[in-house]
Amino acid sequence: MTLPIKASDLFDLRGEVALVTGASSGLGWRFAKTLAANGAKVVIGARRVDRLQALADEIKADGGEALAIALDTSDHAAIRNAFDEAEKAFGTVTLLVNNAGVSGTKPTINVSEQDWRDVLSVNLDGVWFTAHEAIKRLIAADRPGSIINIASILSFRASKTLAAYAASKGAVLQLTRALAVEFARNRIRVNAIAPGYIETELNSDFFKTEKGEYLKRGIPQRRIGDPSELDGALLLLAAPRASSFMTGSVVTIDGGQSISLDH
Ligand SMILES: NC(=O)c1ccc[n+]([C@@H]2O[C@H](COP(=O)([O-])OP(=O)(O)OC[C@H]3O[C@@H](n4cnc5c(N)ncnc54)[C@H](OP(=O)(O)O)[C@@H]3O)[C@@H](O)[C@H]2O)c1
Numbered sequence: 001m002t003l004p005i006k007a008s009d010l011f012d013l014r015g016e017v018a019l020v021t022g023a024s025s026g027l028g029w030r031f032a033k034t035l036a037a038n039g040a041k042v043v044i045g046a047r048r049v050d051r052l053q054a055l056a057d058e059i060k061a062d063g064g065e066a067l068a069i070a071l072d073t074s075d076h077a078a079i080r081n082a083f084d085e086a087e088k089a090f091g092t093v094t095l096l097v098n099n100a101g102v103s104g105t106k107p108t109i110n111v112s113e114q115d116w117r118d119v120l121s122v123n124l125d126g127v128w129f130t131a132h133e134a135i136k137r138l139i140a141a142d143r144p145g146s147i148i149n150i151a152s153i154l155s156f157r158a159s160k161t162l163a164a165y166a167a168s169k170g171a172v173l174q175l176t177r178a179l180a181v182e183f184a185r186n187r188i189r190v191n192a193i194a195p196g197y198i199e200t201e202l203n204s205d206f207f208k209t210e211k212g213e214y215l216k217r218g219i220p221q222r223r224i225g226d227p228s229e230l231d232g233a234l235l236l237l238a239a240p241r242a243s244s245f246m247t248g249s250v251v252t253i254d255g256g257q258s259i260s261l262d263h
Contacts, residue, residue, distance in 0.1 A: 010242045011235045014039035017090040018238070019082065021073050021130060022100030024051040026200035027150065030227040031097050031234055036064030038235060040095060043086040045071030065090070073100045073126030083133050092141040095238055096134040098127045098172075099150045103202075108163045116164050123168035128175060131190070135183055144187035148237045149176045151194040151250060153258040173250060180248030189247040191237045196254025197224040218263040221255030229253060 018035045022028040024046035036042045036059045044052050044066060052068035059066040067089045071082045086093050104111075104119040131147050138145040154162060155169040173192055180190040196219065199207065206212045207224055216223060233251040236242050252258060 011239045012039055016040040016095045017093050018095040019043045019086055019093045020097040021045050024048040027227050028099040029055055034231050034234055041065040041090040043067045045069045045082050047072050073130055074121040076129050079129050079133050092137055092143050093134055094143055094145045096147045098130055100126055103165050105161050107161050119164040120168050124171050127172055135188055138188055139186050146238055147190045149192045151192040153194055153196045153254050155194055157258050177248045184247055192250040193233050194250050194252045196257045198227055199224050219255045219257045220260050
């Protein structure tokens with residue numbers, strides 16, 4: 001048994017180089033700020049570079065280190081380029097937050113082949129190629145690492161008009177487990193966070209509508225979550241000391257929604 005450790009040491013991310021995909025808004029924005037606030041150098045990727053630059057400026061103003069990179073995770077060459085740029089600036093990426101995602105809500109009968117591909121190419125292919133690139137480079141550098149995939153309660157529950165999204169997020173969970181098992185021997189941990197409804201600029205108007213209010217009543221805590229309520233799980237899975245024996249796990253953060261039969 002080792003001596004007790006202080007929380008500030010347990011979750012210290014100094015020495016880690018993080019890549020957060022989809023950091024230009026919502027949860028990714030918050031993830032990048034939280035990792036930087038705890039010492040990680042963060043590389044932030046998404047398509048809206050102006051927003052990434054604003055985030056990088058905020059992180060730097062708070063005393064952190066950040067690099068904004070244009071990244072479309074449905075483009076494999078862009079993924080490789082992001083890792084190259086990250087390595088040039090900070091060294092090997094040791095912490096990947098696979099967060100970029102789209103919902104593609106549409107009645108299934110109207111979903112075209114292109115609609116399906118648009119969701120799967122970001123939510124599944126993008127997660128796979130980004131994780132694959134991270135793993136190859138960690139092994140080549142002989143470094144341990146942590147990959148955190150952002151799944152959803154729709155990874156294990158279903159909802160109308162979200163078939164492609166639910167299929168992609170279910171696959172993300174299995175991908176998490178498959179990679180965890182295969183790369184444990186390389187000291188690479190792969191875990192997932194499955195959020196329920198979390199307020200971001202994308203859905204905040206919806207939750208003020210009658211349908212949104214109805215939905216909230218089905219959540220045992222009777223409210224949706226705030227992005228800050230994912231901080232603890234993020235830091236737990238990111239910090240090598242805090243979760244050294246955790247891999248293939250999924251942390252669900254949903255106010256009890258996914259285990260409730262009540263409405
Ligand atoms: N909020 C929730 O209630 C909730 C619940 C469960 C799971 N999630 C998951 O959490 C993640 C973040 O969602 P959010 O709520 O924060 O939504 P959001 O505010 O819409 O953020 C999505 C992010 O993904 C990026 N993105 C989309 N397509 C991309 C692509 N092709 N390449 C690179 N980046 C791309 C967007 O940036 P650009 O447009 O600038 O590229 C944006 O930064 C998603 O995976 C989502 O499925 C969210």
